[in-house]
Amino acid sequence: GAVVSQHPSRVICKSGTSVKIECRSLDFQATTMFWYRQFPKQSLMLMATSNEGSKATYEQGVEKDKFLINHASLTLSTLTVTSAHPEDSSFYICSARLDESSYNEQFFGPGTRLTVL
Amino acid sequence: QKEVEQDPGPLSVPEGAIVSLNCTYSNSAFQYFMWYRQYSRKGPELLMYTYSSGNKEDGRFTAQVDKSSKYISLFIRDSQPSDSATYLCAMSAAYTGRRALTFGSGTRLQVQP
Numbered sequence: 001g002a003v004v005s006q007h008p009s010r011v012i013c014k015s016g017t018s019v020k021i022e023c024r025s026l027d028f029q030a031t032t033m034f035w036y037r038q039f040p041k042q043s044l045m046l047m048a049t050s051n052e053g054s055k056a057t058y059e060q061g062v063e064k065d066k067f068l069i070n071h072a073s074l075t076l077s078t079l080t081v082t083s084a085h086p087e088d089s090s091f092y093i094c095s096a097r098l099d100e101s102s103y104n105e106q107f108f109g110p111g112t113r114l115t116v117l
Numbered sequence: 118q119k120e121v122e123q124d125p126g127p128l129s130v131p132e133g134a135i136v137s138l139n140c141t142y143s144n145s146a147f148q149y150f151m152w153y154r155q156y157s158r159k160g161p162e163l164l165m166y167t168y169s170s171g172n173k174e175d176g177r178f179t180a181q182v183d184k185s186s187k188y189i190s191l192f193i194r195d196s197q198p199s200d201s202a203t204y205l206c207a208m209s210a211a212y213t214g215r216r217a218l219t220f221g222s223g224t225r226l227q228v229q230p
Binding site: 002004032041043046049093095097103104105106108109110111113 | 125149151153158159160161162163166168205209216217218220221222223
């Protein structure tokens with residue numbers, strides 16, 4: 001149980017295009033999902049908290065108009081990188097918080113590697 | 118000063134050794150503590166979680182939390198080459214508060230066969 005999927009696992013795009021990444025909790029409901037990015041040999045940096053049915057909460061320094069988040073259902077959150085540039089190339093990972101958990105357990109997807117040419 | 122400090126390693130041990138991984142933190146509001154294992158180019162996998170102080174054991178893994186010292190540990194007994202990965206500690210404040218996890222930088226572990 002507690003499986004989170006991400007799609008696509010890898011994407012290469014041209015500068016200026018938009019890329020959508022999906023995060024799904026496959027066997028549990030997740031009112032709250034989180035989006036992180038990770039640079040090589042560095043830890044995960046929280047970008048935003050995605051709440052089902054409401055606006056996402058962005059961390060300081062993260063442009064909400066560039067990283068659009070939609071959490072339309074209890075099992076799906078999407079991150080759209082708009083007008084991507086080479087500096088947006090990174091490993092993007094989502095996590096889903098188990099709604100019924102009292103320990104704030106969060107389960108991670110396998111990540112999406114974005115390369116912007 | 119980072120909220121969570123973790124030695125990045127790499128930590129290299131022979132197969133069968135006991136491994137000790139540690140994190141310190143500064144935010145006394147942290148109540149939930151987790152350890153994740155991340156293989157290269159993969160998402161983190163939840164290994165252990167604990168609440169407040171105390172020990173928790175699961176197979177070869179033992180997690181310890183000492184809130185008075187703001188110090189948490191993960192012990193791996195009888196380490197195996199398959200344990201070679203980056204280990205991330207993570208923590209968060211109380212249930213009704215901020216739910217996002219704050220991560221350590223991760224410790225890269227290499228278990229030599």
